[in-house]
Amino acid sequence: MFSTQPIGYVRSPYKDTQKIPKGLGAKHEAEGFLEIREEFEPGLTDIEGFSHLIVIWEFDRSEGFDLIGKPPSDDRPHGVFATRSPRRPNPIGLTVVELLRREGLVLRVRGIDMLEGTPILDIKPYLSNVPPERLRRGWLAEAEGRAGAKP
Numbered sequence: 227m228f229s230t231q232p233i234g235y236v237r238s239p240y241k242d243t244q245k246i247p248k249g250l251g252a253k254h255e256a257e258g259f260l261e262i263r264e265e266f267e268p269g270l271t272d273i274e275g276f277s278h279l280i281v282i283w284e285f286d287r288s289e290g291f292d293l294i295g296k297p298p299s300d301d302r303p304h305g306v307f308a309t310r311s312p313r314r315p316n317p318i319g320l321t322v323v324e325l326l327r328r329e330g331l332v333l334r335v336r337g338i339d340m341l342e343g344t345p346i347l348d349i350k351p352y353l354s355n356v357p358p359e360r361l362r363r364g365w366l367a368e369a370e371g372r373a374g375a376k377p
């Protein structure tokens with residue numbers, strides 16, 4: 227296995243997890259920055275052309291894991307690999323953000339759900355190729371149905 231090093235850090239309005247929207251219908255509209263370390267700057271070449279990015283990051287303030295747990299969006303338990311829980315065997319987070327602009331080493335983005343100072347492991351352009359009619363939303367669709375919430 228390889229060992230990781232942060233390519234940068236998230237600059238987020240969220241200093242504690244309670245402030246981050248959670249549960250059914252939660253919207254992630256918060257703006258923030260992805261501050262990339264200088265040595266990785268050439269890796270940002272041509273990133274401006276993409277509207278959305280996948281950010282891969284570390285849940286650095288999460289300890290341990292639960293293979294079964296109840297997410298905030300349901301009152302029923304689910305397997306960790308069927309959820310986006312921070313308490314996972316390898317504490318890796320993945321967030322799709324909208325790229326608003328690049329200013330040198332800094333990417334201004336919308337859609338932040340990470341805490342201030344979260345280490346960024348990787349960034350990739352988001353290219354969705356799953357047609358909506360082929361997408362199944364598993365237990366989440368059922369939970370939304372029970373709650374009468376819109377996806």
Ligand SMILES: C[S@@+](CC[C@H](N)C(=O)[O-])C[C@H]1O[C@@H](n2cnc3c(N)ncnc32)[C@H](O)[C@@H]1O
Pocket residue numbers: 243244246247248284285286287288310311312318319320321322339340341344345
């Ligand atoms: C449900 S997870 C989803 C994260 C990501 N979108 C994913 O799917 O992997 C989002 C929650 O992770 C927690 N969180 C955010 N940043 C964190 C960090 N650096 N360390 C530990 N937990 C964090 C917050 O409680 C936040 O509401």
